[in-house]
Amino acid sequence: MDKTFPSTKLALPLWGAGVALCLLVFLGGLGWWAGYQTDPYVQEVLHLTGNLNRGQAIFQTNCAVCHGLAGDGNIGPSLHGVSQHKSSPRLIEQVISGKTPPMPKFQPNAQDMADLLRYLESL
Ligand code: HEC
Known part of the structure; x- marks a missing residue:
């Protein structure tokens, strides 16, 4: 065992792994963000004018x-x-995903979603 930890031998791979992990998390987040930004349903709703x-x-x-x-x-x-x-x-996303039970x-x-969104944004 080395007396100094992290040893210089370990420093580079550790650093590399750290950077790789950060990059992965960042790309994952970006993919998720881009995914729902370009979701056709979301796009359609955002292009409609909601009725309050x-x-x-x-x-x-x-x-x-x-x-x-x-x-x-x-x-x-x-x-x-x-x-x-x-x-x-x-x-x-909050309304359609069902990811936050007990909210169905x-x-x-x-069009209904656009109307609902207009109302939510007026609150
Ligand atoms: C069965 C009860 C229930 C119904 C019905 C329901 N919700 Fe919810 N809603 C919740 C609960 C509980 C939360 C908190 C969830 C959480 O954050 O974990 C929530 C969270 C939300 C949030 C996020 C609030 C915030 O501060 O970020 C929005 C927006 C929302 N609901 C909109 C709606 C809309 C619009 C409808 C109707 C289409 C609806 N909800 C119907 C229970 C409900």
Whole structure:
């Protein structure tokens, strides 16, 4: 065993592994980001103009049980100002992914999603 650790023999491979790992994480993140930025459904929603009143109605039927009639929170968190910490693609992702149980996975058509997004961004 070497008395000095990390020994000079180990330093280079360790450094290399560190750099490789960082690069991998970075590329993975980038791929994930690019993946949902270019998702055709997300693109379609982002190109549509949402209708605020329809969005509110959709929200009240599907989301108000958990998020409150005015999005002020109940079982789910309050959604006031949510668009300040989530971008539009991330808001869409939140609604359609089902990745944050108990919030279910919703599959609105693109126009309904655009209306809903408009409403969420008005909160
Ligand atoms: C069964 C209850 C439930 C229903 C129905 C529901 N949600 Fe949620 N929602 C939650 C919970 C719980 C969270 C917190 C999840 C987490 O972050 O782990 C959440 C989180 C969110 C967030 C992220 C909040 C933040 O601060 O980042 C958004 C946006 C959201 N919901 C929108 C909606 C919309 C829009 C609908 C209707 C289409 C909906 N939710 C329906 C329970 C629900």
